Amino acid sequence: MLFNPSNFVATLLIPGCALAVTTLNASATLGHNFTLAALNTTFSNANSTGAPLVLGSAGSVDGESFHLSSTYYSYPFDDYPALSLVNGNLRAFDREGNWHTNASAPFMGYEALSWATSTFYSDPASTAFSAINIPASIYPILAVNGVYNLWYLCPSDMRLGQDSVYYNTTSIASSKAYPADINCYSVTLNMVPVSMSPMS
Ligand SMILES: *[C@@H]1O[C@H](CO)[C@@H](O)[C@H](O)[C@H]1NC(C)=O
Ligand SMILES: *[C@@H]1O[C@H](CO)[C@@H](O)[C@H](O)[C@H]1NC(C)=O
Ligand SMILES: *[C@@H]1O[C@H](CO)[C@@H](O)[C@H](O)[C@H]1NC(C)=O
Ligand SMILES: *[C@@H]1O[C@H](CO)[C@@H](O)[C@H](O)[C@H]1NC(C)=O
Ligand SMILES: *[C@@H]1O[C@H](CO)[C@@H](O)[C@H](O)[C@H]1NC(C)=O
Ligand SMILES: *[C@@H]1O[C@H](CO)[C@@H](O)[C@H](O)[C@H]1NC(C)=O
16 A cells, blocks of 8 residues: 555644755765765754664555655665765665665655655656755755755654655645644754765
């Protein structure tokens, strides 16, 4: 079954003045592979790298499987240990180094950091991703359409119970299809060079 993020209600946490305008240095391509790690922007963090994220499971159909970026803590399998950013495409490589996985930009109705893997189908990858350098971060951080401060980590009440990355939770909060009280919190997504990744 396909994970449906509209199935729950989120409690909103607005990141405090995260929109302070500085000159942003965005790149559509990063010269090295990386993994993602989620850093709290409203709560304190255990360290400056953040909680490691992996491609969690989000169902499949014949010939294609789907994933959501989820915390390794909630989904302790790291089948895609290297990501890359090339011309705005966010790509994932499996353990053998194969590239059959692209990320989709969040869109209205599915505002998540979602991925699809297929050796059968070919969908043009999103070109909306970028890496942004902000003075407050030692790592480049992931943005979509230049926006880096609308990512949230949301616990799930679904069967697999993954804590996954969503975007712009106002749209999740406005979908009251599921009577759960889900607490999302604002995060930034660090792009941690693979050589420095705790899981490499
Ligand atoms: C922009 O970021 C790149 C790395 O992503 C770095 O090499 C470059 O020096 C930065 N430019 C400025 C003006 O900060
Ligand atoms: C940083 O803290 C997170 C918990 O938020 C932990 O999962 C991760 O392993 C820590 N990373 C390092 C490099 O200590
Ligand atoms: C963010 O902070 C909350 C509350 O302290 C904590 O439960 C959560 O594990 C933290 N998440 C990360 C990614 O560090
Ligand atoms: C990222 O890793 C893949 C798989 O190992 C490799 O083919 C690719 O060249 C790497 N990309 C960069 C920019 O290092
Ligand atoms: C990933 O994106 C590239 C570039 O758009 C595309 O050629 C490739 O077929 C995509 N892969 C999948 C599995 O959709
Ligand atoms: C966030 O979601 C709200 C409500 O659906 C929408 O009006 C707004 O345009 C979205 N913002 C972005 C940056 O996508």
